[in-house]
Amino acid sequence: MSDNTEFVKKLRSVGLRPTKQRLKICKILFDRKNTFHFTISDLQKIIKTKIEEKVSLATIYNTVHSFKKKGYLKEISINSDKSYYDTNITNHHHFLDEETNELLDLDDNDISNLKIKKTIPGKKIKSIEVLVKIANNN
Amino acid sequence: MSDNTEFVKKLRSVGLRPTKQRLKICKILFDRKNTFHFTISDLQKIIKTKIEEKVSLATIYNTVHSFKKKGYLKEISINSDKSYYDTNITNHHHFLDEETNELLDLDDNDISNLKIKKTIPGKKIKSIEVLVKIANNN
DNA sequence: AAGTATTTTATAATGATTCTAAAGTACTGT
DNA sequence: ACAGTACTTTAGAATCATTATAAAATACTT
Structure with a gap:
């Protein structure tokens, strides 16, 4: 040190x-x-x-x-x-491995043009978070 | 009754x-x-x-x-x-109003062709959940 | 109706998180 | 550098959601 x-x-x-x-x-x-x-x-x-x-x-x-x-x-x-908690503070998303409970970053680019088509009057979108749960093939 | x-x-x-x-x-x-x-x-x-x-x-x-x-x-x-918990057990997503803490259903159709482009070898996708946080305009 | 398996219940236990208030440390002005 | 104030750290207690426990109640089978 x-x-x-x-x-x-x-x-x-x-x-x-x-x-x-x-x-x-x-x-x-x-x-x-x-x-x-x-x-x-x-x-x-x-x-x-x-x-x-x-x-x-x-x-x-x-x-x-x-x-x-x-x-x-x-x-x-x-x-x-x-x-x-996540040290990656950019906009991004996650894989969650249900087997190991581990998280994996998912870049904005790893998701095809995500667009929310519904709107709520008087409200605006603050963030969009996608959680993709994965598990072993078999 | x-x-x-x-x-x-x-x-x-x-x-x-x-x-x-x-x-x-x-x-x-x-x-x-x-x-x-x-x-x-x-x-x-x-x-x-x-x-x-x-x-x-x-x-x-x-x-x-x-x-x-x-x-x-x-x-x-x-x-x-x-x-x-949610009584809607179909595939769907949510708005979360940060002001009121209330949830609102978001249909699969309310989201444009969501596709995950990244894959993890040996793993398959079990579910995809989108959480859209909203708050008051102003 | 009797016997067994499930369920409900009150209560205790657990685990994550927040609160408290006293002791310690960092900063400001001199 | 020093005193005074403001902020931090700390151990331990308190809180809150959830799960476990084990006895009493209920549902089901025969």
Whole structure:
């Protein structure tokens, strides 16, 4: 450790204080090439194994919520067991493997010209989320 | 009360015993013209007001689960607060009004030729669910 | 009507998430 | 650097939806 400059800036840019805990979580979540899909307990496990000092569960919740509110994370609606989060904050969709419960990103381009033909007077579309459930062939 | 013959048959046809509780819930859920979107607590409130005798919460859960397993109800993934159920068991999608938290059915025809262009080897698509979040214009 | 399998029920248990309020840390102005 | 304030972290309690438990009630079969 530790070149945190990038993450310090990132946090500062949206008015979050760069605390030790937020920086640790930042690194775990954003210091990677690919999209990361996780639940709070996934994150907790990773923290437990990768980090020397502990971060309390309440802080993990707080931090993830802050990141979400500031637009660093997206919450995904899959089921009601627990919340899933995604480091890919662009418009996109998901495969959900029913066998493994794993998520896989699905690009906007992977879906043919999706258009909603119905409109509701006085309402506008905020987002469109496609969830494609998949399972083993056989 | 009470021409339950229809519901008795319905339950019998999938091997569910037509108990008093199941018939009551059947009537509330399926004796209506339009699709019904509800949570367990919605259902509990309706039972509390419409029915003379009480039905225990555990039974409401059990019954809804049985109906779901037998294909009379569909579970909808909206958020992680609680489970939502839908009496419309055909392939269809939803508007979710972010202001009121209300659901609205979206027919397959209301969506232009939705095609998933990506495939995963060894996996097949089980279902495709589109959730369109809407909010007030302004 | 008796015997067995299912169902209902109240209540306890669980698990995810939020709340609380005290202790710790970061920032501001000097 | 220092004091004062505002924000964060923390452990633990509280909450809420859901599931488990096991005894009493009901439905079905013969």
